[in-house]
Amino acid sequence: MKPLVVVNVSELNSVDDPFIDLSALEDRTVLWRRFSGLPRNMLEHKIQRPRISRYRAAFEAVYAARGSAAIISHMPRMTNAVAAHGGKKLPPHLAFAFNFTDLPAQAERSKMAERFARVDQFCVYTQFEADMYASAFGIDRARFQPVTWTQDRPVLAADAVLPERPYVVAIGGEGRDFRTLVATARALPEVAFLVIARPHPALVDVPSNMTVRYNVPLSECWALAAGAEMLLVPLLGPETCCGHITIVSARLLGLPIITSVSRGTAEYTEDFAGTVLVPAGDTERLQEAILAIHEDPDAAHALASVDAVRAGGEYSRAQWTRYVSDFLERVA
Numbered sequence: 001m002k003p004l005v006v007v008n009v010s011e012l013n014s015v016d017d018p019f020i021d022l023s024a025l026e027d028r029t030v031l032w033r034r035f036s037g038l039p040r041n042m043l044e045h046k047i048q049r050p051r052i053s054r055y056r057a058a059f060e061a062v063y064a065a066r067g068s069a070a071i072i073s074h075m076p077r078m079t080n081a082v083a084a085h086g087g088k089k090l091p092p093h094l095a096f097a098f099n100f101t102d103l104p105a106q107a108e109r110s111k112m113a114e115r116f117a118r119v120d121q122f123c124v125y126t127q128f129e130a131d132m133y134a135s136a137f138g139i140d141r142a143r144f145q146p147v148t149w150t151q152d153r154p155v156l157a158a159d160a161v162l163p164e165r166p167y168v169v170a171i172g173g174e175g176r177d178f179r180t181l182v183a184t185a186r187a188l189p190e191v192a193f194l195v196i197a198r199p200h201p202a203l204v205d206v207p208s209n210m211t212v213r214y215n216v217p218l219s220e221c222w223a224l225a226a227g228a229e230m231l232l233v234p235l236l237g238p239e240t241c242c243g244h245i246t247i248v249s250a251r252l253l254g255l256p257i258i259t260s261v262s263r264g265t266a267e268y269t270e271d272f273a274g275t276v277l278v279p280a281g282d283t284e285r286l287q288e289a290i291l292a293i294h295e296d297p298d299a300a301h302a303l304a305s306v307d308a309v310r311a312g313g314e315y316s317r318a319q320w321t322r323y324v325s326d327f328l329e330r331v332a
Helices: 040-045 054-062 076-086 106-116 127-137 178-187 219-228 244-252 283-295 297-314 318-331
Strands: 004-010 028-036 069-075 093-096 121-124 145-146 167-171 192-197 210-214 231-235 257-260 275-278
Touching: 004 054, 004 076, 004 283, 028 054, 040 054, 040 210, 054 069, 054 076, 069 076, 076 093, 076 127, 093 283, 106 219, 121 127, 127 145, 145 192, 167 283, 178 192, 231 244, 231 297, 244 257, 244 297, 257 283, 275 283, 283 297
Parallel strands: 004 028, 004 069, 069 093, 093 121, 121 145, 167 192, 167 231, 192 210, 231 257, 257 275
Antiparallel strands: none
16 A cells, blocks of 8 residues: 655754654555754854744745645744645645744734644644634634643753752743742742753842853753752743643653643643642742742652652653544544
């Protein structure tokens, strides 16, 4: 029987990233054609706005998709580029990892909505995002099908140098409330804070008990996290759709987590014994939560270790394989 050809185009991952392990669907072989929006020459590295590497990858993917069973684009702006290049001639289109840190302004959103109308299915990581994006772009809610974020346990650098005294760690930059975090650190001079993030105005003037580091390799970042008393994910508001990857990574490592109550992360924070929720922007409640774990870290880690066992199955990449298989069975 003829193989099932699937085109996969990623915004941020290389062509060597397999995405999922799917080589056959029922009695048909699945052949993957992979493309990446990562810069691959000097010009693409130099010109970031517009991100010409994205549009080059989208064009290549659309060209390769002629006669294929389906095309999978990753991240909204890659989906937008693929839909723009492909017009109405694309095979069934799955928009994976459909997640915006901030929704585009109305003018750009209107243009995107016209292109997204031609996408068959959108993969989001929470029910809240499905509702929000369906409303924002005027697309039938039924075309948004959530799936859990999945990944392996983070790799830890063996040579990472940990702080000498007990510390708490905050990791990530998207949708984070650094002002509340810095204010909390000022109010708790007895607690050492390590922040691993991107440059941000709120992180320029920090108290003496807070260390800020940028551009830390991923394996070193998670080795530093694994040595901490707890991990903090303070979010900007009750509808912030960020922090999923950080929360999942920390949970797989058995770390106690303190994060903000948000409809945008509810599936990843509710009903986990080792995760403490505080209202977004509430410095006092964040202080109380930090001190409770700081004073009895062993008890907090015991709860988090239970979550880690559960996380091993809940965040298995096999979920994505089933999700994509279901899509292909419907459209191929």
